[in-house]
Amino acid sequence: MTKQPREPEKRPYDLGKRLEQMDESRAAILRAAKAQLTAKGYPQLTMVSLAAESGVTRQTIHNLFGTKTGVLEAVFDLIALDSGMERMREVMTQPPGDAQLVKFVGIFCGFWARNRLLLRRVHGIGAIDPEFGGVIEARNRRRLMAAARVVQGLGSGGESKRRAAKLAALTSFEFFDALAENCGSEAEAEAMVLEQARAAISMDDGRGPSK
Amino acid sequence: MTKQPREPEKRPYDLGKRLEQMDESRAAILRAAKAQLTAKGYPQLTMVSLAAESGVTRQTIHNLFGTKTGVLEAVFDLIALDSGMERMREVMTQPPGDAQLVKFVGIFCGFWARNRLLLRRVHGIGAIDPEFGGVIEARNRRRLMAAARVVQGLGSGGESKRRAAKLAALTSFEFFDALAENCGSEAEAEAMVLEQARAAISMDDGRGPSK
DNA sequence: ATTTAGTTTTACATGTTGTCAAATTAAATC
């Protein structure tokens, strides 16, 4: 009963240059997705419009990303990659103190400012769709933990948890976006975030900011 | 010559009790919309699911609200109504001072806390869809103007615009939501908003005052 | 009893997502 599946005698095949073209297609699709998400919003972003702008077929998008959700997740990952987790390590390896706080605030505000409209959409999707909400929440939790370390480095007592919560919220995209919207300048918004962050840390229990 | 359109000789008709039933249907649909938006998110909210939960036909929803967008707008309006614009007037008629600030913060945080999940969805929709974005922005602008009056009442100098921008951002839903998420308590979040608001107002201007 | 108007039913048109299989094409191998 040895079933002979009749293996068709394959010849070795290295994708080589074709992989590069696939990567180009992936990149083009994600670029189009970011652009359309920013410009037209989520409901107007369709597989057809994506295919048209990225120069591939609708079917190819499905081949490369599975579903529309898959494309979105890839955009998520791409943003996370750009977001500079490396720069976050740079912050953490710095000596604790006010300079570290400045860098912490600067990195996030800089990133928020660079991708403001796109991030507004992406965070919005996380807010309306529980499926994506988890991704955003996970990233927020990571920022909270990082904030906790910065706060701890500035030597606050038992209030450190409270202060970390504040610092994380003050460095959230949404707070930055609201500030920038209200004052019209992203640089000004970053300055305000820093002011409020310093206030949050040096508040209440007497121990002032490291000087 | 004179074309006689043959008017069908209408008899007067007062809707009376039927209007009440229509209002009940409207209310049931909006109740279902809020519930499903909160529980399942925006993508899972369909006309069919709405009709099923509210006990009317899909067509009736179209008759009453026009389109799905119309239902959403009605939910917006309903929230705005609940939100207590009346209470805002209450704040404005108060004598300026810290007590007014406390009330200002309390009203918004209380409202955010009461409808947290629903508001997260609604604001999310505003973020992903430019069509709704305008509605949210308009309401944010109104909060900014109110914040400006509160700040002015606390007698800040030329920095009042900056402080109003801060106060408005600090009393935004998103900031409150982030705080509540980070510290786990909505009451605690409100306390933190108030602390930060006081800090924002009593702070010397961000630009170093020539020292 | 009749009229009125909202509701339901039924049907249809459109647009989007997702899947599938065969045809096509370009790169890799021989």
Place this chain on the structure above:
DNA sequence: GATTTAATTTGACAACATGTAAAACTAAAT
């Protein structure tokens, strides 16, 4: 250069959601 390989394209289809329209139905008002 001919053949093999695998991605891409093409064309078709099913499922589902929104939106529209007209006729049948129903309950309230007259």
